[in-house]
Amino acid sequence: MHLPFWLTTALLFPVLLYQGKRVRRSTPRLPEAGGPRAGQYGLGLPAKRILVIGESTAAGVGVETHEQGLASQLARRIHERTGQTVAWHTFGINGVRLGDLIVALKKAELPEADVVLLSMGVNDTTGFTPRFRFRRQLIELRQWLAVRYASPLQLLSVPPMHLFTALPAPLRYVVGWRARQLDTVYVRLARRSPADFGYLHYPVITDPGLLASDGYHPGQRGYQYIAQALAGSINDDSLKGRHVTGGHPHETDRYLL
Secondary structure, three states, X not given: OOHHHHHHHHHOHHHHHHHHHHHHHHOOOOOOOEOOOEEEEXXXXXXXXXXXXXXXXXXXXXXXXXXXXXXXXXXXHHHHHHOOOEEEEEEXXXXXXXXXXXXXXXXXXXXXXXXXXXEOOHHHHHOOOOHHHHHHHHHHHHHHHHOOOOOOEEEEOOOOHHHOOOOOOOHHHHHHHHHHHHHHHHHHHHHHOOOOEEEEOOOOXXXXXXXXXXXXXXXXXXXXXXXHHHHOOOOHHHHOOOOOEOOOOOOOOOOOO
């Protein structure tokens, strides 16, 4: 148990509750992206196949179509770098926590993939999912995916919510603190079990022009920015199932919104 965090949260609870309700009322809830959830760049059979699973970023919140979203833009960047045909597929649910995502994935028909990226953490942060449960669920997800995919599950860093300026203080700092705790779970799993987990992080979005109208999610240019950053980390070796890191695991402030 992380006593300082829980003591701080308990002391600030009335303020946090008020601010949380006010943010929910005032923030527009954007829909998930529409259109096909899969595609490819290049002709013929794909040499690379990308699958992105997770919450709102995997669901394409902030853009109109999945072609503008993370999986598609990542495949596009890799295609441009390598000249190879790259297929992409995305499976995301806006507002989902990891436990519910696992349930949904087990009912879904997922494609073949050379690399699987998990974009999660925001809803488990705001829902205060216990770290032991979050870790256990990650292991459960990896064990289930391992039957289908040999490559390590690539964990995209939990966004640094303490930098979400659209959130008021002290709410912003408390959820940011919690986000860093969950991100540490990612880092430790990737360190201890590199055959099962990789860890990727990407730079913070500081330009408001890269965000969607809600001020939280990436817009079209934002997803392009993310994809450009990740494409350099996801090299040929990682797509063949080797461990990948996108930088030093302790650089917990250098993440993307």
